[in-house]
Amino acid sequence: MxxxxxxxxxxxxxRRQLLDKLHAKNGQTLNALCAEMDMTRQAVTKHLAILEEANLVTTLRKGREKQHYLNPVPINEIAERWIGKFERHRLDALSDLKKRLERED
Amino acid sequence: MxxxxxxxxxxxxxRRQLLDKLHAKNGQTLNALCAEMDMTRQAVTKHLAILEEANLVTTLRKGREKQHYLNPVPINEIAERWIGKFERHRLDALSDLKKRLERED
DNA sequence: TTAATATGCAACCATTTGGTTGCATGTCAA
DNA sequence: TTGACATGCAACCAAATGGTTGCATATTAA
Structure with missing residues (x-):
């Protein structure tokens, strides 16, 4: 980790797609996450194992099913590594502006 | 990009180490960045090319030297992808607390 | 002009990665 | 209990990755 x-x-x-799926709906099972994925279940299992290893996903066994939960903490730590707090606020403001402009199209 | x-x-x-070096001192030249790196100059060149391709590093040619500059914008966009604004503030507060506690040791 | 310095390009190689297939195990429900 | 369903484990393979060496080019300074 x-x-x-x-x-x-x-x-x-x-793997980012898997995180997006969990961000959209947390606690999904392996089979649920496999839906619409263009690869075998075993491939998805491997990806989830890597995400779990990185502490980006937490799992909970429920009988024969396994629920997967997104953990956002490590992602936040990435931003903190190279962006100072104030610089980040500035970047957020920029990003907000960009989004607003995009919505006007 | x-x-x-x-x-x-x-x-x-x-490559993260190279970003750290640029974060510590921006505008360094290739040879400067190679210092204390345990690999050949050509290997470092390849890494910098990948960082430049990702728009994480911008370069400026000065005669026979090439200066490298860190661009923090893409990193901020990562955090925005999976962390809501308010959740991020909460995480920042947590992170601050953690750091303060670590300093007390 | 010429030698030293700074960077660029390309071929090559070992290891890692992302995927597959095949089979095993564990749990729920009829 | 037995079949269907959800997940786990392992061997295997093609392609990508990170590194090397060797040589080329361009700029500065003596």
């Missing part, structure tokens, strides 16, 4: 694992876990688009 | 490139770039510890 080192920071190194977090970065490695986030490097793969499939 | 897609988000995919950003995550891939951050996945390698050597």
């Amino acid at each position: 080192s920071m190194d694992d977090v970065f490695r876990a986030l490097a793969d688009p499939t | 897609s988000m995919d490139d950003v995550f891939r770039a951050l996945a390698d510890p050597t």
Whole structure:
């Protein structure tokens, strides 16, 4: 569960897609997460194991099912590494502006 | 310069080390960045190319030298993807507390 | 002009990665 | 109890990754 694992876990688009799925609906089971994924269940299992190793996903066994939960803490720590607090507020303001402008199209 | 490139770039510890070096002192040249790196200059060049591709580093040619600058914008966008604004403030507060406690040791 | 310095390009190689298939185990429900 | 369902484990493979060496190019300074 080192920071190194977090970065490695986030490097793969499939794993980020899994995090997005959990962000949309937390506590999903393996089979649920496999839905609409263009690969085998075993491949998804491997990805989830890497996410769990990185502490980005927590699991809870419920009978024969396994629920998966997103843990946002490590992601926040990434931002803190290279962005000072005030600089971040500035960047957030910029980002907000950009989004507002995009909505006007 | 897609988000995919950003995550891939951050996945390698050597590249994160290069970002740390630039965070400590911006505008360093290739040779300067190679100092104390346990690999050949060519390897470092490749890493910097990947960081540049991801728009995490911007370069400026000065004669025969090439200066490298850190760009924090893409990193901020990572945090925004999975952390809501208010949740982030909560996480920041937690992180601050943790740091304060660590200082007391 | 010429030698030293700073960077660029390309071929090559070992290891890691992301995926597969095949089979095993554990749990629920009829 | 037995079949269906949810997940786990392991061997295998192609492609990507991170590193090397060797040589080329461009700029500065003596």
